Amino acid sequence: MSTLFYPFSILMNLLFSVPEIQAEPSKPNVILIFADDLAYGDLGSYGAKDWETPNLDQLATDGVRFTQFYVPHAVCTASRAALLTGAYANRLELYGALDHTATHGLNPEEITIAEMLKANGYQTGIVGKWHLGHQPEFLPTQQGFDSYFGLPYSNDMWPNHPESKNYYPPLPLIEGEKTIAYLEDQQELTSWYTYKSLEFIEKNQEKPFFLYLAHNMPHVPLYVSEKFKGKSEQGMYGDVMMEIDWSVGEIRKKLKELGLEENTLIIFTSDNGPWLSYGGHAGSKGNLREGKGTSWEGGIRVPAIFIWPGKIPAGIIQDQAAMTIDVLPTLAKVTGSQLPQLKIDGSDIWPLVMGEKADLKPYFAYYNRNELQAVIYGKWKLVFPHTYRTIPPGTDVRNDGIPVKYLNVQLEKASLFDLSKDPGETTDVSAQNPGVLAQLNGFANQARADMGDALTGKEGTGNRKAGRIGPSN
Structure with a gap:
């Protein structure tokens, strides 16, 4: 378009598009807060006793709190890939936790929440941990984010790691695509992230x-x-939780100050359960079994709160199961955005968010790397024979940040649990429920045919490739 006609075209657009703009409903802002290793029992509204989380508890009071909300993979990279794409991470060839040696990451062909919303006119920003590839080809700015401030991977991947000293290089803090500092300590990290978030909200x-x-x-x-x-009775972990709670409070205050509160959907959840080998430096799994890195409830069940004043009814407790892969399709629905063309695994759970019950996907699959370790259908959970890690009985777990050693244990036979009566997964009820057992085994076979299963040697037909640097990428 020539310079001569540019001002005139702008004027004509303003004159003739006003009625359309006025008629179009306002798109909601979306704030997705994703904590790292925050456990099911870490919020007051979920039973925390040794520290206070008043802002997060108010979030639950003002919105909907899920009691059976899951991640499909109980570890960093895989969990984040699933959240942002709406697809199981093993489908995307992303497993475990990428470190500084990784030459792969989330394939740029995958569509993230940020890309989906950006195509619908949203300004997009990430503040905090990425962990989907630290190479330039895989940074957030290549996946739909207009701005990025944070760490490219986990905060323990630095020279001070208690079990791998000097294996990791200095920990980079990145803004945009440029390393702006290497961290020698992290005591201001939560504050920095909070202030950067407030800055992003103000700007946009x-x-x-x-x-x-x-x-x-x-x-x-x-x-x-x-x-x-020293704010909490518990010690350092409780202090950290109280600072995260403060951060949530600051964000809500900023939204209210700017008059944005009633047009903003906030989602708060976590990437997996507690890293139990760290004792007092890990969270509380409550009455759930095991923790991070396992497919038992303590590893995969996490807090989840959705709030949108004036839209989501306040004070709802939702006990129907949902998962982080459901976030993307749900946001597509509420923002009027186009779903990705590539296959996703999540469902629109907006009816659940509104306090209703809905007939959604038939089952959830739980993979550790490419091992199908469990499936859930309603209140039923079938766990397949596999090796998992646990804290040996009698171990003296400490509160000093030094981990104890895990013990690898073999589950010898498939076990069926009624989670409505037994969330701690203590009693196998397979013998009493042969029909349910057969049904869940059928769901497992569907997952194996689609995505494979290393435990049974099945190769799936529906998997895609991770992104890789070099000539083959």
Whole structure:
């Protein structure tokens, strides 16, 4: 378009598009807060006793709190890939936790929440942990985010790692695509992330925005700013939780100050359960079994709160199961955005968010790497024979940030649990429920045919490739 006609075209657009703009409903802002290793029992509204989380508890009071909300993979990279794409991470060839040696990451062909919303006119920003590839080809700015401030992977991947000293290089803090510092301590990290989030909200208050705030805490090593040291009865972990709670409160205050509260959907959840080998430097799994890195409930069940004042009814407790892969299709629905053309695994759970019951996907699959370790259908969970890690009985777990050693244990036979009566997965009820057992085995066979299963030697037909640097990428 020539310079001569540019001002005139702008004027004509303004004159003739006003009625359309007025008629179009306002797109909601979206803030997705994703904590790291925050356990099911870490919020007051979920039973926390040794620290206070008043802002997060108010979030639950003002919105909907899920009691059976899951991640499909109980570890960093895989969990984040599933959240942002709506697809199981093993489908995307992303397993475990990528470190500084990785030459692969989330394939740029995959569509993230940020890309989906950006195509619908949203400003998009990530503050915090990425962990889907630290190479330039895989950074957030290549996956739909307009801005990025944070760490490219876990905060323990640095020279001070308690079990791998000097294996990792200095920990980079990145802004955009440039390393702006190497961290020697992390006590201001949560504060930095909070202030950067407030800055993003302020800057984009006139447009619909998507903010992905991915806190590195409470993943070890734990760090907290001076103003929160000694705040809790529990110690460092409780102090960290109280600072995360403060962060949520600051964000809500900013939204209210700018008049954005009633046009903003906030989602708060976690990437997996607690890293139990760290004892007092890990969270509380409550009455659930095991923790991070396992497909038992303590590893995969996490807190989840959705709030949108004036839209989501307040004070709802939702006990129907849902999963982080459901976030993308749900956001597509509420923002009027186009779903990715590539296959996703999540469902639109907006009816659940509104306090209703709905007939959604038939089952959830739980993979550790490419091992199908469990499936859930309603209140039923079938766990397949596999090796998992646990804390040996009688182990003296400490509160000093030094981990104890796990013990690998073999589950010898498939076990069926009624989670409505037995969330701690203590009693196998396979013999009493042969029909349910057969049904869940059928669901498992569907998952194996689609995505494979290393435990049974099945190769799936529906998997895609991760992105890789080099000539083959």
